[in-house]
Amino acid sequence: MQMTKIYTLEQIKNIVETMDFSTEIEQGFIAYSNGQVIVPPVGELIFEDPPGDTHIKYGYIKGDEYYVIKIASGFYQNVKINLPSSSGLMLVFSQKTGVLETILLDEGFLTNIRTAVAGEIVAKYMAPKEVSTIGVFGTGTMARMQVQILQSVTNCKRLIVWGRSESSLEAYKNDMEADGYEVQTTMESADVTEASNLILMTTPSSMPLIDASQIKKGTHITAIGSDTAEKQELDTKILHMADIVVADSLTQCQERGEVYKALLTSDLKLGKVIELGHAIKSGNRVRTSEDQVTVADLTGVAVQDVQIAKVVSAALSAVSE
Template identity: 50%
Template sequence: MMKIITLEQIKGALPKIDLISSIEEGFVAYSGGRATVPPVGELLLDRGEVHIKYGYISGEPYYVIKIASGFSENSSLGLPSGNGMMLLFSQMTGELISLLLDEGYLTEIRTAVAGAIAAKYLAPSTVNKIGIVGTGMQGRLQLKYLQSIINCTEVLVWGRSEENLSRFKAEIGKEKFHIDTTLDASRIMRECNLIVTATSAKDPVLFSSDLQPGTHITAMGSDTPEKQELDPDILKKADLVVADSIPQCLLRGEIFKAIQAGAIRQENLTELGSIISGTTKGRTSNGQITVADLTGVAVQDIKIASGVYQAL
């Protein structure tokens, strides 16, 4: 019998799951050729966008179809910007096993976990200050999951308005972080050696002229061909450019934009799953500049949806 899982139940199940290890396994399966992940389905609407991601991992019991939407102007209506659900099916019979009414929450969580994983393998050994570009939910969640990976409490946050920055500081400042805020994005580049971008920008926010040696940048926000957070020359200057999915990043995200601009070439890319498995090298010195372009891969949805179902 198909099981309907509510958002409240999902939130109760998540602490029972080792999300870092589980999603690492998903990335390794993907880069190792054990996952089938078709191209992203996409609806671009006047006021928002809808992404459909789906796939399966060989040898596991389920396949997953995920629908997730983002409507950035919803805050003016008092509504969350994200919504959606995940459907869990049996690989053996095609039976619908579970409907996870997550309202986009699991997408937010698995995205933040991926950011923490990228930092685990690519950040310098000593992080002096964390830079967060963006004041939305994803910026908050990135800090939450970085806590278990990075021993640093100094944080600089960039936003487009003092109101948004004040709200972010009021909410996150209650935790263990020391939060400073800025309207000047160049400060993030000058002062922070671990930077996470989480905006819906369509033009670069960070520029190579401010890039410091030893910096790691995880770009989370550019998940469509239209979006861009980084100056392509940042990727050109990087010693290592990492994709969650090379085929997907050739069609969307910072890598797509940088290749279009002639700043980098496909043969210079590596995948996060290959670094996790040890097949390829990640950061090899604290002086390296590294960039991870994470556009979101269905294996993350497969692992988190399966984990929630099995935990309940």
């Protein structure tokens, strides 16, 4: 019987350095919206002391070779004890035999990559053509990765970043300036919305960080942090006023994320929301005017994990043979 292949984070990082997952993940979103993907409800554990969450996401594309089960956690006070906030692994099984073929001990790294790629895809179709300044809420791993991956979409190097502490803002500023960005830091939400027309939300906040009155014409917001029913980064009236609202999964966004919160307050009707795969499958830009306010709600869909796990497993297997 074939032995299960096990790969460490170091091996995964080495192979991923040379890879681009945007095409595979974009195709995954389209397949998902076309009904070709089986994705059961998210398994979820929420912890209070210390605060954290663990998600189990799993699924498969019909007729594909594999199915994937992913476990990913976020414990946001880990920084206090010098541990990363994210952890996890991905399990790749044969869709024909159920045999576990590959274990990817990625410690949440591939979840971060596929989340960043989703932000890249959204910006490609929804961001303003001319990005003046990129606004970032949050100073963690995703606040860095989301910005860095946007280099394929915009050449904008000006950032304004909001954070809760001077120390985290200073660390972010130093890291991103070393990568060639011009970085302004602030602890005032309005500074970000006033200065930027592409805004990235990457915090685990349970309270809105932006009010609808702050949003200018032509602004695009990619909301990433709110991936549970408890989290929220945006005033629900922002989704009410938005010209276009896109969600990665209509099913999931009725249970979690910014769309969920806006449905609860009746600031949004589900019929207004476009599923990402449907929005992008024509290959045309979703934004049709530079004055439009657009919002993308990304809660994370298992098809992203399926696509990245398949590609990384294949690449690692080819190198090790």
